[in-house]
Amino acid sequence: MAEQNGREMIARRIAKEFKDGDIVNLGIGLPTLVANYLPEGVEILLHSENGFIGLGTVPPPGEEDKDLINAGNQFATVVPGASFFDSATSFTIVRGGHIDVTVLGTLEVDREGNIANYIIPGKMMPGMGGAMDMVVGAKKVIIATDHLDKHGNPKILKKCRLPLTAVGEADLIVTDMAVIERTGEGLVLKEIAPGLTVEEVVKNTEAELIVNGSVKTIEV
Template identity: 55%
Template structure:
């Protein structure tokens, strides 16, 4: 699977399984926002945005677009019945107060200890750090979703991050287009392998050594 859009959708579909019934969830900019389109009708999940919206729905159809209704990534969204609007100050009070069950964020690099780099590349224009630094410390659980390797085919899961950090030892689980990997005190634990890849393929594309779960799922997604 090499089509970038298909890869993004594949990651988003798998990441949706991390959302549990009753969760309050913040979806980061990029691939994480696609998850909203895959939330099952039988799953009661409330999506929160740093810019002041609790109750985000899926992306709108063309006749539903409201230019005043956007998420933190400046994308137009819909709002579910019962949604509420408030200031960014109130939104960050929710995050810093520990009221977000799960944050799903994009990543540029993740280290074997769960360090995350996702907010800037030195020398490139940065609009701002967004809410990621608050989310990685305020959310009860942090899942990072990203491509397994960069455009040069180099690992994005590293012994140590080379880019400026968003947070240290904050990531609980990594979901890529190739695998699901948990960050544990013993090291990185390979839990699932995507269709079309083997355990050996995942290790070759990952800098740190991987532990393999006894319950590993092959061709998981």
């Protein structure tokens, strides 16, 4: 699958999950693209964990403000209606359930909704930053990820092997192959990418997928 098309499909599909007025936090990388594909009539406000709501676009060259960056250390702007606050308030918003949706990438996710996305022991140990608070506090957690890792191995597992970011918090998983919902019974295959069969998606997923009668093709 062409990687760029896959990423765009993931971003477009996730954007359809938002409701007008949602407060949304987007993780770094692929999740950031989601803001480019909001459906008509849907306005959201983006939370930036370093201390504001109302994150806007990247400023044009020469118009950067030394005091205004996003949580990924890029210069940022704010939209009308934005507000700034300190870090305790920022995480009052996060932990207190005032974020409607968070979208984040992951290294692994499993059938119980466990998420592992902040550490590879011995290799990558940058620290968890705000990720643990975010997935625990947001009302809805959407995982945006390639279905397979760069070695071609499934990222949706029976049980996460890496240290966890949080237990049982993933609600929806959107990949370049499928849309999968976590329910009390397990992972339900809801939609598959155009050109794929259910069998191909199941074969590329380590966790058992529940397939009910109607699996739709992803529409973007």
